[in-house]
Amino acid sequence: MPDVFCCAAVKYHSRWQSKGNTTAYVVVVDDTTAWRVHSPPKLSQIVDGPAYTIAIVESEKHRVHWMCPKTPTLELFLAEVEFGHPHYHCLQVANFDGSSNLFSKDLAPEQLRSRLTIAARDHQ
Secondary structure: OOHHHOOHHHHHOHHHOOOOOEEOEEOOEOOOOOEOOOOOOOHHHOOOOHHHOEEEEEOHHHOEEOOOOOOOEHHHHHHHOOOOOOOOOEEEEEEOOOOEEEEEOOOOHHHHHHHHOOOOOOOO
């Protein structure tokens, strides 16, 4: 992967050397997320609001070639979520409004699920 797209924690800390042309930035696919296979919703259809909905998540567990369209499903991601690599017991995400969050390992699974889905209706 071109260095410009690489996470600084991976790029500059030898403990997590970038693995060739790969990325740990993934989207989570499901009928309840904004990343649907057949009918992606419009931004206006994100009921919880773009600031409260995860667009991209960093997941070493799901590292792929940086141009590979392979993505984890919601259930697979939630079952295998890892907090910590390379952000010290945290999960780095980007939201649909362009903001980012760093969630601690104390985040409850149901809170993570609601942030990944577009209509949990818990942020109105």
